[in-house]
């Protein structure tokens with residue numbers, strides 16, 4: 165358990181809590197802004213050498229465990245970063261009051277992956293009883309919509325832009341005689357607005373950054389009476405910089421860019437062991453390529469590569485580097501000591517993973533800050549809002565449920 169510091173009392177007022185959270189995040193931004201993967205000599209290394217020494221003393225297995233498990237991580241580093249204990253306390257959310265899960269026709273969950281099914285059930289339990297029709301926003305395969313339709317016994321309209329998922333959901337609704345109507349729509353388009361007109365209840369499970377920001381704007385403009393939202397992937401949005409929505413957020417702007425927003429979701433808690441292995445191999449190749457391009461171009465700047473599927477991890481290191489050198493117009497020398505670069509890349513992977521534990525300490529506080537900004541914004545528009553967790557972290561680390569009613 166994390167030791168409680170002298171000041172464990174929580175501000176009862178949301179504004180005060182937000183102010184305090186913002187102040188600590190601003191004060192510690194030299195720790196959570198730098199990304200070790202990009203920056204060979206991150207700034208805080210010089211001012212906190214003991215912290216760096218402690219982190220670099222962890223072996224890779226310890227680092228992996230600490231990345232997954234925030235409590236021991238905070239415990240082992242709170243001596244170096246005094247603000248941590250308070251930050252951790254400010255980032256706590258209550259669980260949603262649990263409701264008995266409704267028994268549903270087993271066809272509702274046939275073929276739904278176990279974790280997704282657990283998320284759907286937990287999210288729905290967080291909604292509680294309702295009698296109004298529900299709009300399921302960015303519904304994917306409409307697993308949530310089908311479950312709501314059956315367990316809460318209300319009609320559902322689901323919105324989704326992948327035409328095959330929409331067709332599949334409608335076929336299924338017809339086949340199983342369910343009151344679910346899937347609509348093919350781009351929620352970012354003007355055309356989406358009509359689905360919100362007069363809509364009493366909107367839900368969204370794991371809507372990414374730009375999508376959930378759009379959802380809340382639509383709800384505010386249409387004065388939607390009830391909202392249940394579990395946001396995810398805050399960095400997936402068109403604009404590079406996050407402009408706070410609430411007045412308090414604007415006063416306490418953290419000047420977050422996409423990289424900072426990504427920090428809020430830098431968890432692989434739901435990844436399988438083989439995904440973790442593949443990610444490690446891919447990251448090592450990326451770091452190796454970065455070492456090479458720095459040497460060839462004689463500079464100290466990180467060269468970003470686009471995201472690529474985990475299957476690329478099976479590529480040979482030399483082929484990987486030659487591919488990206490060609491794509492980035494970097495002339496590689498004929499003779500390269502590939503095994504030396506691979507060895508250095510592995511060392512760098514260890515170093516980066518260790519130093520990145522510092523950023524991992526701030527992922528939840530940043531996520532809470534982003535959600536508090538939205539909650540305060542909704543309050544400014546007449547909503548009563550609560551933030552809670554609807555499932556355990558191991559079911560999904562994106563477990564924040566924002567509930568708003570007006």
Ligand SMILES: C[S@@+](CC[C@H](N)C(=O)[O-])C[C@H]1O[C@@H](n2cnc3c(N)ncnc32)[C@H](O)[C@@H]1O
Nearest residue numbers: 302303304323324325326349350351352369370
């Ligand atoms: C992370 S998935 C969540 C799906 C579902 N709510 C669930 O939890 O299983 C996000 C979904 O949003 C859909 N989506 C993305 N952009 C969209 C857009 N502009 N309009 C409508 N749907 C969109 C994607 O196709 C995807 O199915």
